[in-house]
Amino acid sequence: MISIRDVHKSYGTVEVLSGCSTEVKKGEVIVVCGPSGSGKSTLIKCVNGLEPIQSGEIVVDGISVAARRTNLPKLRARVGMVFQHFDLFPHLKVIDNLTLAQRKVLGRREEEARARAFSLLDRVGLREHAHKHPGELSGGQQQRVAIARSLALDPICMLFDEPTSALDPEMINEVLDVMVALARDGMTMIVVTHEMGFARRVAHRIVFMDRGKIVEDAPTADFFAAPKTDRARQFLSKILQH
Amino acid sequence: MYQLDWSSIPGALPFLWQGMKISLEITLVAIAAGIFWGTILALMRLSPVRALSLLATGYVSLFRSIPLVMVLLWFFLVVPTLLRDVLGLSHATDLRLASAMVGFALFEAAYYSEIMRAGIQSVSRGQAQAALALGMRPLQAMWLVVLPQAFRNMLPLLLTQAIILFQDTSLVYVSALADFFGAAYKVGDRDGRLVEMLLFAGAVYFVICSAASFAVRRFQRRLAA
């Protein structure tokens, strides 16, 4: 479904991705982890073309992201993305956050968009908040709305960039629960996160990045049982301490 | 000692009101057109296309370094002739109001564009990114997500600029157009009561503008709350 082949990316003269390659099959859940600045966010932003790449190839559902003829907006509408800081639209009510792109990007009619929005709000347990503005919700609630906003476009896969790292600890689980349910339903997901409990429960594979390189790409059980590289071992022992 | 004599005011009120309507008309048209054109200038200025951004920068610095009165005068001298040629109007058609509106709109756009540029930059990058990630085209993301927030953040400044604009409309006197100030001046001149009429006009501007500023400040506090 997603294939990343020898991707190089630089900001100016600084190379932040140096030859990354991996494959994500339909229905697979991949957790990406690694130290700060290792290029995790950059990698997933390349997957939906939010960041251009200098060389290599990324193919999503048969479509080459970097090809000039690719209609990027159309592709992005099929790839959901959830950000660390939610980035809900503060000037719109929750319900309108969920219907805006359905109407303007997919061209759905208002009633159809609202019906889809309400069914997703049910799914994340926030129907009664439909007419509030995002600022009136807690962080955990906002992130669940953001997930619903992405799902409203019926994406073929979802990208998550540290979806719980801006949340107070007591709100992390309500968001992870939604993501676990999504994974169990068979959604193809790439999740950048340091929540190792989540990774153990649902990830099929772990991708460990360091300094712009994928240094380890292993089935979840293998990764946790015996990381192959020193860097991954150090990282794991540090992160599992707390 | 000079004796103030207010007796010419009551009879002149209908004429003054006609003048006030012209002042308000120019203000409203210049605000609407100025914000519209100013927003386009701001978008050009922030655009990655260098030619567009240079063009907009040039426009803004040009209009910000010429006195308004000269801009207006130039428009009174040039625009009517131009419009007559283009539209084939007769020389009798009074185009002073239209020229004033065009002149103010183009001048104010330079100021509004700076306000809108700051407004666009006040919206976090994550907003545009989230909109793009949902499949919006860049201009759609700008129009549906960034601009509404930019506009709301900048509303107090936009309104303050509108109050200044309202005062500046008095400069149309250079074309002998009877806006509120022009009308007051004409009446005072006719009746030999210039001092009274100018005091009266000044008081009216003061009351309107300070009431409007007060409203803007209250509104601003409510936004902040």
Ligand SMILES: Nc1ncnc2c1ncn2[C@@H]1O[C@H](COP(=O)(O)OP(=O)(O)OP(=O)(O)O)[C@@H](O)[C@H]1O
């Ligand atoms: N817009 C940008 N311009 C220049 N450099 C950038 C930009 N975005 C990221 N970088 C740099 O690229 C490198 C990788 O950044 P990235 O955000 O992908 O790391 P990350 O693994 O997501 O880190 P974190 O865990 O802190 O989120 C970092 O060195 C960062 O400073």
Ligand SMILES: [Mg+2]
């Ligand atoms: Mg990151």
